[in-house]
Amino acid sequence: MSEEKGRNAGDPQGLPPEDESLVTPTRRRLLMGGAVAASAIVSIRPALASTAASVLNCRIPVPDPPHASQHIAADGSLVPAGTQGAVPGAGRPFTGEEVKAALRGRHLPGTSYEQNQAYLNYIRRLQSGTSGFTCYASLQMPR
Amino acid sequence: MKHQVMLRIGPASFRVGSAWPQPIVDLARLYAAYPQPEDGIADFTVRLEPTRPWRRFIRPSVFIGGDHMLADAAPMALAHGLLAAEMGMNMQMALGWRRHLLLHASCVEKDGRALVMTGESGSGKSTLAAQLGERGWRLMGDEFALLDPTTGQIFAFPRLVSLKNQAIAVMQGEAPAERFGPLMRDTPKGDIRHLVPNRSAVTRMDEGTIPALLLFPRFGFAPEVREVGQGEAFMRLTQASTNYVTLGERGFTALTRFVTDIPARAIDFSSGDEAIAMIDRLWETLA
Amino acid sequence: MAQDQYRAEPASDYILRSLDDVTLVYHRRSGQTHIVVSPVPEILAALTGDISSTAEIVARLSHDYDLGDPHDALAAVQTHLDEMVALGLAHVA
Amino acid sequence: MSGALLVAVLRNPASASRLTPGDWNGLIAASRAERLIGTLAVRLAGVSVPASVEPILADARDEAAREARQALWEADRAAAALAGTGIPVILLKGTAYAAAGLRAGEGRFIGDLDILVPRDRLDDVEAAILAAGWEWVKPDPYDDEYYRRWMHELPPMIHKERDRMIDIHHTILPLTARQTPDAAAMMADAVPLDGGLYVLSPEDRVCHAAAHLFADGDLAGGLRNLWDIHCLLTECRSMPALTARAAQHGLTKAVARATRLADALYREDRSGLTAFDHLFVARLLARDGWGRETRKLLRFAFFVRSHWLRMPPIMLARHLWTKWRKGHRPA
Numbered sequence: 001m002s003e004e005k006g007r008n009a010g011d012p013q014g015l016p017p018e019d020e021s022l023v024t025p026t027r028r029r030l031l032m033g034g035a036v037a038a039s040a041i042v043s044i045r046p047a048l049a050s051t052a053a054s055v056l057n058c059r060i061p062v063p064d065p066p067h068a069s070q071h072i073a074a075d076g077s078l079v080p081a082g083t084q085g086a087v088p089g090a091g092r093p094f095t096g097e098e099v100k101a102a103l104r105g106r107h108l109p110g111t112s113y114e115q116n117q118a119y120l121n122y123i124r125r126l127q128s129g130t131s132g133f134t135c136y137a138s139l140q141m142p143r
Numbered sequence: 144m145k146h147q148v149m150l151r152i153g154p155a156s157f158r159v160g161s162a163w164p165q166p167i168v169d170l171a172r173l174y175a176a177y178p179q180p181e182d183g184i185a186d187f188t189v190r191l192e193p194t195r196p197w198r199r200f201i202r203p204s205v206f207i208g209g210d211h212m213l214a215d216a217a218p219m220a221l222a223h224g225l226l227a228a229e230m231g232m233n234m235q236m237a238l239g240w241r242r243h244l245l246l247h248a249s250c251v252e253k254d255g256r257a258l259v260m261t262g263e264s265g266s267g268k269s270t271l272a273a274q275l276g277e278r279g280w281r282l283m284g285d286e287f288a289l290l291d292p293t294t295g296q297i298f299a300f301p302r303l304v305s306l307k308n309q310a311i312a313v314m315q316g317e318a319p320a321e322r323f324g325p326l327m328r329d330t331p332k333g334d335i336r337h338l339v340p341n342r343s344a345v346t347r348m349d350e351g352t353i354p355a356l357l358l359f360p361r362f363g364f365a366p367e368v369r370e371v372g373q374g375e376a377f378m379r380l381t382q383a384s385t386n387y388v389t390l391g392e393r394g395f396t397a398l399t400r401f402v403t404d405i406p407a408r409a410i411d412f413s414s415g416d417e418a419i420a421m422i423d424r425l426w427e428t429l430a
Numbered sequence: 431m432a433q434d435q436y437r438a439e440p441a442s443d444y445i446l447r448s449l450d451d452v453t454l455v456y457h458r459r460s461g462q463t464h465i466v467v468s469p470v471p472e473i474l475a476a477l478t479g480d481i482s483s484t485a486e487i488v489a490r491l492s493h494d495y496d497l498g499d500p501h502d503a504l505a506a507v508q509t510h511l512d513e514m515v516a517l518g519l520a521h522v523a
Numbered sequence: 524m525s526g527a528l529l530v531a532v533l534r535n536p537a538s539a540s541r542l543t544p545g546d547w548n549g550l551i552a553a554s555r556a557e558r559l560i561g562t563l564a565v566r567l568a569g570v571s572v573p574a575s576v577e578p579i580l581a582d583a584r585d586e587a588a589r590e591a592r593q594a595l596w597e598a599d600r601a602a603a604a605l606a607g608t609g610i611p612v613i614l615l616k617g618t619a620y621a622a623a624g625l626r627a628g629e630g631r632f633i634g635d636l637d638i639l640v641p642r643d644r645l646d647d648v649e650a651a652i653l654a655a656g657w658e659w660v661k662p663d664p665y666d667d668e669y670y671r672r673w674m675h676e677l678p679p680m681i682h683k684e685r686d687r688m689i690d691i692h693h694t695i696l697p698l699t700a701r702q703t704p705d706a707a708a709m710m711a712d713a714v715p716l717d718g719g720l721y722v723l724s725p726e727d728r729v730c731h732a733a734a735h736l737f738a739d740g741d742l743a744g745g746l747r748n749l750w751d752i753h754c755l756l757t758e759c760r761s762m763p764a765l766t767a768r769a770a771q772h773g774l775t776k777a778v779a780r781a782t783r784l785a786d787a788l789y790r791e792d793r794s795g796l797t798a799f800d801h802l803f804v805a806r807l808l809a810r811d812g813w814g815r816e817t818r819k820l821l822r823f824a825f826f827v828r829s830h831w832l833r834m835p836p837i838m839l840a841r842h843l844w845t846k847w848r849k850g851h852r853p854a
Contacts, residue, residue, distance in 0.1 A: 030469050030495035040470045041513055043684060044381045044463040046388040059217040095217065095331055127660055135215040144813050156575070158548055160813050181575040183544035188552045190813055210555045210814065241582040373449035378465060388461065391589055392445070395456040395463055399447045460596045461589065462685070516656065517684075518600070 059093040060132030062119045074114070076121025087115045096135050099123060144190060149180050153289065153300045153348050154242060156180030157232050161191040162199050166224030173225075173303055173324050173337060176345050187211070187239060189231035194218045207231045211238035223330045225337065229303060236287055236300070237385040243289035243298060244390055244397045247383040250283035250297055251275045256355035256430055257297045258422070259288050259405075261383045264332075267362030267418065270310040273338060274415055275422070277317040282344040283352070292390065292397035295404070296351035301344045303337040311336045313415060355430035357407040360418060364411035368421065371407040406430075435523040436487070436511060438477040444519065446471065460518055469495075473510055474519065481523040484508050524817070525553035526746065526808035529563070530788045533750065536566045547576055549812030556814035557746045558632040561587030565630035587630040591621040594633040597687050598622060601638060602719040604655030608647050611721050613639040613713045615692065615731065619722040620751070623714075627754035632747070635679070635688040639723075641710060642693035649677060649691070657682050657689055673699050695731050704734060704772035725758045726768040733781035734774050741826040745807045746788075753785040 063070055063078055070078040071086035079086045094108055099120075102108045107116050126133045144160030146167040151157070158180075161167050180186070190208035193199035203221035209231050219227045236245060248261035249272035258280075260268040269285040276282030283299035290297055303324065306314055311326070311334060324337035339345075359371060359379065371379075380398055381387045387394045406429045412418035445456040453471045455464040469491070476482075476490040488497065488507050497503035514520040528550050532539050542550065554560040564583035572580065594617060602612045615637040620628030640648045657680040659667075670678040676692040694706035709731075713721040723731060732755055736748045759765045769778035784803055786792040796804070806825050809818040816822060 027494060027496045030472060030491065030497055039513060040467045040510060041517065042378075042465045043517065044378075044388065044465070045684075045686065047382045047384060058213070058215040060215070093217070097331065130660075132215055182547075182573045184547045184551075184573055184575040186575075186579060188548065188555075188814055190815070192815075208815075210552060241585060242578060372451045374452035374465065377449060377452075377454065381463070388463075389586070389589065391461050391592075392456060392458065395445065395447075395454070399449070399454060403449065459592070459599070460685075461593055518596075 058096045058132075058135035060096070060099055060123055060126070060135050061093040062090040062122055062132075064131035072118040072122050074118050074121070076118060076123070076125045078122075087112075087118050090115070090119060093132070094119075094123075099136065144192075148174070149183070149185055150174045151178045151180050152232075152302050153284075153298055155187070155236060155240060155300065156185045157187050157189060157235065158185035159189045159191070159228055159231065161224070161228070162193055163191070163203065163205075163221060163224060165221070166191055166205075166228045169225040169324060170228055173339050176339070176342070177348075187232070187235035189228065189235060191224060191227055191231065207234065209235055211235050213238065217331065219331070223327050223335075225324060226305075226327055226330055226332075226335050229305065229337070232302065233286060240289075240386060241390065243291050244394050244401075245384055245386050246288045246290060246380060247286070247385065248288040249285045250288040250299070251280035252283055252299075252352045253280045253426070255352060257283060257288075257352040258356050258358065258426065258430070259297065259354055260358045260360050261380065262360050264307075265362065267360050267412070267415075269304065270306070270313060270415065271360060271418055271422070273304045273306065273310070273314055274317060274419065276304075276340060276344060277314075278419070281347060282340045290354075290397050290401060291351060292393040294351065295353065295397070295400055297354050298351045299344075299348045301340045301348050303339060306336050306338055308333045314338055354401065354405050356426060357401075357405050358422070358425070359407070359409040361409065361411045362418075363413065365413060366417055366421065367411040368425070369409040371409050373402045373407075376402045376407040433483070435481045435483055436477060436515070436520050437481045437523045438474065438479075439519050439521065441478060446474075455519065457517070457519060462517070464517065464519070469507070470510055470514070473507060473514070477520055484511060487511070524808055524810065525549035525812045525814070526557075526810035529553045529557065529559065529810070530746065530808065533559070533563060533566055534789050534791060536570050539567055539570050539572060544573070545812070547573065551576075551579060552812065552814030553810045556810060556816075558744060559747050559750065561590070561630035561632055562747075562750060563630070584630065587632070590617075590631075590633045591628065593687070594618040594621055594636065597636040597682075597685070597689070598638075598720055599718060600655070600682075600685075601636060601652070601689060604651050604657075605648065606719065608644070608651050610640055610644050610648060611710075611713065612719060613710060613721040613723065614716075615639055615695075615723070616735075616751075619728070622716055622720055623722045625728075625754065625758060627751040631751075635690050637690045637692060639692045639695070639706070639710065642706070645677065645691070645693055652680060652689065652691065656684055660688070673697060696734050702734065702773040702777070704730065704774060708771065724768075725755070725760060726765045729755045729759060729765055729781070730769055730772050730774050730778055733769075733777040734772075736781055737777050741822070741828075742803070742806050746810075749781070749785050749788060749807065752781045753789040756782065756785060 063072060067078050068089060069081060071081050071083055071088050073079045073083065073086045098108055102116065102120055108119055111119060123136055126136045145162060146164050147158065147160045148167050148171050149156070149158050159167065159170060188210050192206050192208055194204045194206045198204040204218045205221055205224055205227045206218050207216055207227050207230055211234060213234060246259065246261060248259050249268040250257055250259050251272050260271060262268045272282060272285045282301055283297065284301050285304045286302065287300045288297050289300055318338055322339040327335045357376060377398060380402065387398065408425060410418065410421050412421060443458050447454045453466050455466055457464065472491055472495065473487060476487045484504060484507055488504050491497060511520060515522060528546060532550060551560070554563045560583045564580040565587070567580055598612065598614055598618050605612055614622055617628065617631050617633035618636055620631060621633060660679045660681050667678050675694045675697050676690050679688050679690055681688050695704050696702060709723055709727045712724045712727065714724055715721050729752060732748060732752045736745060736752065765778065769775045780800065783795040783800055787796050787804060788807065802821065805818065806821050809816055809822060811817050
């Protein structure tokens with residue numbers, strides 16, 4: 001932490017003094033990041049999700065059961081059955097391991113090219129509260 | 144429930160109930176040398192139940208339940224019931240344990256000081272700990288290391304070692320046959336076989352130890368040792384702990400002390416013997 | 431926002447711990463841990479005490495540090511302050 | 524049955540000194556399953572318990588204290604987000620009990636942040652909350668429309684940094700429910716706390732808890748909600764004041780039944796129970812020594828009833844169909 005010596009008592013405008021010679025010559029350069037400063041704060045988030053894959057076997061239904069009748073568009077969104085270019089849901093949930101492998105380039109088992117792309121996009125868009133989210137989040141955890 | 148067993152692993156005790164006899168028979172055999180919960184009262188309850196009533200008999204399917212549960216848990220085949228029971232106990236620890244900072248790490252002890260190894264599954268931390276546990280170190284745990292926020296000591300959680308795939312053959316070369324559980328093929332985690340920790344691991348399970356070295360092993364790469372800064376070690380350990388955030392200030396104090404007091408290294412290795420030689424050298428110079 | 435006055439979260443509400451490469455902030459009210467790097471710890475220190483405007487904070491910092499271009503510094507401190515306000519480490523007075 | 528044991532120990536903590544190890548195992552499992560272990564731990568503070576139970580209870584008390592701190596922080600953040608709109612933040616449920624230091628909040632499990640805001644200011648609230656870092660949980664337009672059309676709250680939102688959910692209510696029962704509580708009156712009579720926060724008046728707190736217990740659920744977790752009501756009742760100014768308020772909200776029956784059930788379970792005064800009430804008691808106590816729910820058929824009856832109370836029949840049929848297809852885990 002910086003020390004609090006040399007507070008700017010004689011600086012009523014609160015602006016940096018113009019005459020550099022008045023200031024201690026040993027000042028350390030503080031990297032400010034400029035006008036478009038990048039974030040200098042990272043907040044720790046709970047790692048709970050990472051346990052889903054590590055201590056427990058988990059799975060991801062595509063789509064989640066309340067929307068079982070809907071189809072999946074190429075971009076992974078849920079659309080009414082029969083929509084052009086959309087594929088029906090997967091017959092069984094995928095395991096965490098299958099999804100992990102698929103995210104690294106393998107195919108989800110038993111899927112066509114279109115299904116594989118649509119399902120993976122659906123999985124990437126999973127939100128907290130949807131079945132399979134904890135499982136997917138656990139696959140994303142860097143260690 | 145119809146079948147049940149109670150047992151204690153280090154500071155945590157469990158009551159496991161099952162709709163089927165086999166998982167309980169296996170647990171009772173493999174944990175025979177472990178103590179019973181104090182007063183007969185367990186910290187956690189684990190339940191192995193049929194996913195639906197008829198699935199107790201027809202294509203039996205095990206749902207892992209208990210005091211603490213996770214969404215998205217997949218049911219398992221009854222043939223993998225022992226693994227389900229182990230997962231159920233791990234889940235209670237991961238979600239419910241509050242008396243220590245729980246690190247997802249393996250841990251071994253020598254001369255009163257502990258080596259902690261953390262990494263994702265497949266990093267080799269579990270197999271390394273199991274091997275060291277047969278070569279003069281005391282195995283403290285292959286999955287969780289318990290960091291005491293008050294004393295800074297590590298406490299053991301020497302559950303059955305969960306050996307996966309090639310690690311099974313590796314350990315069959317090191318430990319006698321009677322210490323192995325049944326071979327479970329094609330589980331969701333591959334082939335699994337449990338190994339009962341040796342006598343000293345079980346009889347000394349209540350002894351805490353001061354940590355001396357933190358390693359981040361990585362299997363499958365050319366051998367290399369890299370220094371890990373305190374910030375990186377802190378960040379990675381928060382993500383390797385299931386209760387860091389829930390412990391609040393106690394967790395913060397424990398973990399900052401841990402990373403400032405203990406040297407940390409990342410080690411890459413391509414074989415167990417190579418890793419053990421690296422560990423011996425690091426232990427000589429750092430611990 | 432530039433005219434806003436800021437005050438720090440009371441020092442009793444957080445713990446600062448310097449590691450070899452970063453600084454950690456444990457914030458008691460939120461239970462959150464923040465990993466921070468310069469200039470956040472310095473801004474936090476400059477904020478301790480009186481209610482201050484962004485310009486006053488920049489002035490204080492420039493006594494101890496070389497901030498480079500003053501207008502860029504003002505904008506950068508403002509960005510960091512906004513982030514600190516969102517996390518509850520600083521408050522708009 | 525461990526449900527009954529849990530209720531007995533909450534009612535009379537001193538009775539815990541007579542429990543066997545088997546009782547304790549059942550009691551701990553049931554209190555965790557009912558999310559009452561924190562409350563139980565607070566009630567048992569100072570009572571002599573076996574050495575192995577002490578750390579379990581201490582953990583539960585710590586956990587509850589942490590929950591309360593976390594909940595108050597979320598409330599503080601919501602108040603900060605809405606500060607510019609001039610809309611008061613009225614806290615509901617667990618966060619309200621913790622913020623106001625009520626007995627019902629002692630050791631209580633607290634989940635999401637629930638707040639009540641005026642319906643005609645919902646758009647402003649939504650915009651301010653989204654601007655402060657919360658985002659929609661479900662991107663699904665069907666769910667969204669369902670909520671906005673039929674529910675008493677906005678679809679749930681979650682904070683993208685803190686991972687905590689907020690439920691923004693504009694009234695206390697779904698718009699499909701047959702009772703229509705007077706939300707405006709509740710807001711008008713809310714009691715101010717520090718930090719720009721409010722809680723409902725003592726009588727409205729009971730009305731809300733009772734409405735929630737019966738109309739907005741299948742009584743799952745009912746023992747906890749009923750414990751809330753038991754505690755909240757002691758803070759009402761008078762029974763006539765409560766009765767009058769319940770009548771104003773169209774909640775006379777719900778409040779009367781909640782009072783009878785709370786008295787029966789937590790004061791052991793069963794004198795007022797009706798025949799139908801006994802079914803509620805049986806449902807509420809349906810928990811075994813392994814923490815499992817028992818009495819499947821009775822539970823299913825309550826499940827159907829809860830939906831019957833709040834949905835037109837055709838919607839109900841559709842909803843139950845979806846629920847059934849979703850499958851159930853044993854619990």
